[in-house]
Amino acid sequence: MKKWMLAGAAALTIALPAISPAHAEYKAEHRGGTMRLVARSAAGTLDPQINYTLQYWQIYQGLYDGLVAFKKANGTDGFTKVPDLAEAIPEPTNDGKTYVFKIRKGIKFANGQDLTVKDVVASLQRIFKVSSPTAGGFFSVIVGADKCLADAKSCTLEGGVTGDEAAGTVTINLTQPDAEFMDKLALPHAAILPANAPAEDAGSNPIPGTGAYFVQSYDPNKGMTMARNPNFKVWSEDAQPDGYPDVIQYDFGLTDEAEVNAVMNGEADWMFDQPPTDRLGEIGTKYKDQVYLNTLTAWWYAPMNTRLAPFDNIKARQAVNYAIDRKALVNLFGGPVLASPVCQVLPPGFPGHEDYCPYSKDPGTKWSAPDMDKAKQLVEESGTKGQKVTVIAEDTAVSKSIGVYLQSMLKEIGYDAEVKPISPNIEFTYIQNTNNKVQISVTQWYQDYPAASDFLYILFGCESFKEGSDSSINISGF
Amino acid sequence: MIFALLQRIAQMLFVMFGISVLVFLIFFATPGTDPAARIAGRNASPEVLEAVRRSFGFDQPMYVQYLTMMKKIFITGDLTSFVNRGWKVVPAVMDTIPVTLSLVFGAAILWVVFALIIGIVAAATRGSWVDKTLMMLGLIGISMPVYWLGEVMNLLSQNRYHDTWIFSWVPPLGYKNFSDDPKGWFLTLVIPWITLSILYIGLYGRVLRAAIVESLQEDYIRTARAKGLSETRILLRHALRTSLVAFVTLFGLDFGALVGGSALLTEVVFGLQGLGKLTYDALLNLDLPIIMTTVLYASFFVVMANAVVDLLYMLLDPRVRTA
Numbered sequence: 001m002k003k004w005m006l007a008g009a010a011a012l013t014i015a016l017p018a019i020s021p022a023h024a025e026y027k028a029e030h031r032g033g034t035m036r037l038v039a040r041s042a043a044g045t046l047d048p049q050i051n052y053t054l055q056y057w058q059i060y061q062g063l064y065d066g067l068v069a070f071k072k073a074n075g076t077d078g079f080t081k082v083p084d085l086a087e088a089i090p091e092p093t094n095d096g097k098t099y100v101f102k103i104r105k106g107i108k109f110a111n112g113q114d115l116t117v118k119d120v121v122a123s124l125q126r127i128f129k130v131s132s133p134t135a136g137g138f139f140s141v142i143v144g145a146d147k148c149l150a151d152a153k154s155c156t157l158e159g160g161v162t163g164d165e166a167a168g169t170v171t172i173n174l175t176q177p178d179a180e181f182m183d184k185l186a187l188p189h190a191a192i193l194p195a196n197a198p199a200e201d202a203g204s205n206p207i208p209g210t211g212a213y214f215v216q217s218y219d220p221n222k223g224m225t226m227a228r229n230p231n232f233k234v235w236s237e238d239a240q241p242d243g244y245p246d247v248i249q250y251d252f253g254l255t256d257e258a259e260v261n262a263v264m265n266g267e268a269d270w271m272f273d274q275p276p277t278d279r280l281g282e283i284g285t286k287y288k289d290q291v292y293l294n295t296l297t298a299w300w301y302a303p304m305n306t307r308l309a310p311f312d313n314i315k316a317r318q319a320v321n322y323a324i325d326r327k328a329l330v331n332l333f334g335g336p337v338l339a340s341p342v343c344q345v346l347p348p349g350f351p352g353h354e355d356y357c358p359y360s361k362d363p364g365t366k367w368s369a370p371d372m373d374k375a376k377q378l379v380e381e382s383g384t385k386g387q388k389v390t391v392i393a394e395d396t397a398v399s400k401s402i403g404v405y406l407q408s409m410l411k412e413i414g415y416d417a418e419v420k421p422i423s424p425n426i427e428f429t430y431i432q433n434t435n436n437k438v439q440i441s442v443t444q445w446y447q448d449y450p451a452a453s454d455f456l457y458i459l460f461g462c463e464s465f466k467e468g469s470d471s472s473i474n475i476s477g478f
Numbered sequence: 479m480i481f482a483l484l485q486r487i488a489q490m491l492f493v494m495f496g497i498s499v500l501v502f503l504i505f506f507a508t509p510g511t512d513p514a515a516r517i518a519g520r521n522a523s524p525e526v527l528e529a530v531r532r533s534f535g536f537d538q539p540m541y542v543q544y545l546t547m548m549k550k551i552f553i554t555g556d557l558t559s560f561v562n563r564g565w566k567v568v569p570a571v572m573d574t575i576p577v578t579l580s581l582v583f584g585a586a587i588l589w590v591v592f593a594l595i596i597g598i599v600a601a602a603t604r605g606s607w608v609d610k611t612l613m614m615l616g617l618i619g620i621s622m623p624v625y626w627l628g629e630v631m632n633l634l635s636q637n638r639y640h641d642t643w644i645f646s647w648v649p650p651l652g653y654k655n656f657s658d659d660p661k662g663w664f665l666t667l668v669i670p671w672i673t674l675s676i677l678y679i680g681l682y683g684r685v686l687r688a689a690i691v692e693s694l695q696e697d698y699i700r701t702a703r704a705k706g707l708s709e710t711r712i713l714l715r716h717a718l719r720t721s722l723v724a725f726v727t728l729f730g731l732d733f734g735a736l737v738g739g740s741a742l743l744t745e746v747v748f749g750l751q752g753l754g755k756l757t758y759d760a761l762l763n764l765d766l767p768i769i770m771t772t773v774l775y776a777s778f779f780v781v782m783a784n785a786v787v788d789l790l791y792m793l794l795d796p797r798v799r800t801a
Contacts, residue, residue: 041759041762041763042562044561044562044563045562045563045564047563050563131525131526131529131530131533132526133526135523135525135526136523136524136525136526137523140523149523149525149526150525152529200533201533201563201564202564203558203562203563203564203565204562204563204564204565205564219573220559220562220565220570221570221573221574221751221755221756221759222751251652253652253749253750253751253755254651254652254749255746255747255749257629257632257633258632258636258651258747258748258749261632261636261637261640261651262636262650262651264637265636265640265650267650268650423762423764424762425762425763425764426508426764429512463523466524469524469527470512471527
């Protein structure tokens, strides 16, 4: 997932409902009150099957449920999948192509409607009817998805998703086995909504869900109020725990500086945006009691276009890898508490990550220092010395400073480099389009679900390359 | 009179048409703006992109898209945002008007009162140290960028001295409705008012002083002196009055522009959800429907303010009336 508004690996926070110890006493004691969250701006449509931003995926955790969910727990415990609206996570049959889910009974939507098999079937169809961003990517593996992608309106997923109301089961057939299908079902795009939810983007009108809270009011210019879902009863502490606050008030409109001030002054409990780097010192010392660190698995990277000079030359690419001072970049991001250097795609702590770093002064498992001599030598050998390179960065403090660093580094190893910061809202689409001929850029990738393929397959798969499109994340068709 | 009015309306329509076409074309000429790709998020398949694009009407010819958008703004009023889909733009803009008006009116009162005082005092004491100090202060006021001043004010009032007696009264940033909480409304706006008005106090004070000094050289002032009028009366009644022409011209332009959204930086820094902030967010998000609506609204105000200024001229300066 790409996050439109930058948020860092850490945020100023008080305990969120999902991440606190679950002792009964503690719970009773902390129950009640209003929790105030602040963010720079709203993050688009409220429709959980369409919105694709970290900002709203966070709040969907307490608003909606899927058939399965990621366990509401700290750290890597949160990578575990647990049954949510389904009674259990089914074992696949039919060579891994068929799953039969038994739907829990007695669960109600926030509007009082009972959750039924019909709602589950309709919601899975709705992924295609509303052209969910991941309909083609994640869910095309369901039988009948090809027809739904071609003609969304008449989507039935015939043969793919069938409900048996008497037995209370939903059967999903896949065209091929998919080891990550449960991960995909746990994402908000596969949230179960009432069958009568509109068959188009619901936009700013909240759709009732089954979570502990529901959206009471929403104004993209001002904020969102979430209150306790009156029809909610805990059925699984792991999948959808009860929350502490009675009301969650999410206000939009403050700058990141003002958000930090609001949290410091006790006017807000948590901020979404990345705290400005010049405030980190103060946050880490004077206000350290108010800081809670929760790791986000994300990867900042500088994609080099393997089809454009000079980076169509492997030696030129290696030179950049050897020359980058990863420690300097970590400091630009806010220091070793908030980030760590890697020489690979998968972030530390992520499934499949193994320490490894060939691009270092002394190659081994960890990065130690840049090797400028080797980099300069590689540039000489590649014959690309003196070529013009433009670095595209986002016009945000961190991204811009990384861009400027890359510029100076590229100059040092012999290129004629310049840096162009562009609006963070278009940078990500801009760098993907082959028409814009981007040689190197600064961008980042956040996990959708904890599996290596969510990084490797999507960033480097052939399906992710579409010439001349703003949606082509495998930028150079590597 | 009627002819002048019609002329104004024609001018306004022309300006609004020109601006809207420009905004429209710039949007579609900018790379990376395809809202379908941004809504559909990363790695959307071509079928999904196509479906989303169709739902926005991007498969239609350019002029059809333009006309549809104008129809949705002016006739049906149901234009929705490209980014926060389903969010109606016209009511959203209407919602922001009280915020912007509160900010701009309050600041305008401050800057008119203080600029008058500074201009008159400086002109009356021209050449003295009082005049020089006031003019220097004015220059400092003009030189301070409003977003910087705003951030400094925030740093002082929300952070460094938030808990001391000087700033403990300052409420959290953000707007409070006058009808819900008049006191809160006033308190949250005090600092934004001051911040926004400082530039204008400096500017208007200097302009007014120069205008008064110039008009004091005029023949009619000599006549007034010859009649035996007191210096105070000459200054306030004769020199000031004609000098206000420049003042009012400036005021009309600035006020119109501010109401139309130019208080953008002040609104952003203080988290006031006014028209400027709406425009700012829309620009960041490349949300064409909102940009279009706010720009049209702003141009309407600027042209309107100019018309009002012309009327005021007639009241202030007898020479314009006969001309």
